[in-house]
Amino acid sequence: MKAVYLHVPFCDSICAYCDFCRIITNEDTKSKWMAQIIEEIKQKNIHEVDTLYFGGGTPSSLACEQFKKIASLFNVSKEFTVECNPESLDLEKIQLYKKLGVNRISLGVQTFNDHLLQVINRKHRKEDIFQVIQLLKENGINNISIDLMYALPEQSLEDIKKDLEIFLDLDIKHLSIYSLQIEENSIFGRQNLKPVDEDIEADMYELICRTMEKAGYLHYEISSFCKPGYHSKHNLAYWQDEDFIGLGCGASGKENNVRYDNTRSLKTYIESGANPYIYEETQKDKAFNAIMMALRTTFGLDIQKWNQRYDQDFIKRYQSILEKYHDVLKMENGILYPSREAMEILNTILVDFLLID
Template sequence: AYVALGVNRISLGVQSFKDDLLKVCRRTHTASQAISVIENIKKSSISTFSIDLIFGLPNQTMEDVKKDIFTFLSLDIPHLSIYSLQIEENSIFGKTGVEPCDSDLEADMFEYITKTLEAAGYIHYEISSFCKPGHYSKHNLAYWQDKDFYGFGCGASGRLNGIRYDNTTSLKEYCSLGPCPSYINETLSERAMDAIMMALRTKFGLNIKEWNFKYQSDFKEHYAQVLDKYREHFCFDGECIYLKDAGLEILNTILVDFMLIE
């Protein structure tokens, strides 16, 4: 049905190939069901697809992570998005007092994931994304590269002419009245910071000339203090600035310093 409608890419929320960890995530599918769906996608005419995995889950070990990555590689999937667990205050984990993964173990997991996938020929093109050559996510690249994208469906988010919007989360309202989008008002400086945050997640980095023109500022001058503080982590390539691997590991810390500059 998806193929008949013209769908040419699927992103599948697997999270883990271990049933006990899926239960921790409160997922209702099993590992074998996920594998079955992946095999069905591969039999279809959809040639590019992605799965999501999570690491840093409660009680997850390094061996668990290795098993997930081994299974991923054995299934010959063209794209992977893999995220460390973030415990939000109002989430089920946050409300039940689940403790986050040990930060050193989480760092070791990420290092193992990165080295193993790169050795297998995957491109680490964004902090949480790996793909085979030619299988970048065009949609994800749109918001990492400060471009517009459409959000279709109930609860979907998008960006049009630089303005972000969220469609209604009410299925009843969506079916009777349509998307009913609510627009998110951001100042030019907030949009400029968003562009920096997104671009520095990628191996392509931030195009300084384009950013200067779009946001009416001088990036190098405005953020000179931050650029000097983390100069060993930055690389300049023509008009672009990007982070080395060691810089990506402390991306959040660096971004906080960017945000403190008025």
């Protein structure tokens, strides 16, 4: 499977929690970035791909002409996802996306609560979200994923309950939901904002899991829920130890099982390209990463594939862990599946994996 992630680093405003590679910039810099990203795609000779993911930043902030120039360089066979913000999406862009083969939209909603949207410095409001979802559906894009957040400042359990009720009313296929992380280099980090109490955060997560499962969604990854058949195909590459190509400044990739991070500096990128930092990982690190990523999802870990790739006998090596967690880690037809309980205590389980030499 060939998976490609392309990072679009531009945003129209900066959200209070954000520490991603993003920048507010002018058209001149955007044109220089355009020239460089097109050059990078051509140099890497990428055309036929299984999944293509435009992430950011805000890919929907690209003008139609810019988006078309980049998207036309690819031929996508399975899934073409574009991350969008409600305020930067309109009918013209949606129709263009559809024409260019985009078949999945990931919408950065975060919350439907107008006051909380203000607190986290998002520019859209609840009504913008409703309008854009209606436009997407009217134009035949039904595979929509929404990002929501919890453990926000001033957010109560009742607020989360309301957000989930609205989400369910909208009949959306996929939900990604993350707790607020206070990053040092974000606006919240600089304001020294204190995180929500751990027990309250755990109650919020519990409420989310219960509500979504009751509504018929599959909890297929720690932070992701979907209607059957609507899991993210692109992210499977990350979770199942496959390679994925990262394009653009701020992108990460893994080629021939070697991970890299492209430069986060737009200036460096424009002047001299991706300048990837290559991770020097041992086979042991890579083998552990494969376990860590696979156990995040209900797709589980393919033991035979792991044994072959890392030249080891998983069952023999981790016998003690399999015995200790036999209630929550189940082996079936050569796949090790985590139960929901296992996903909840995954960090503890992973520490045990790390301790085996």
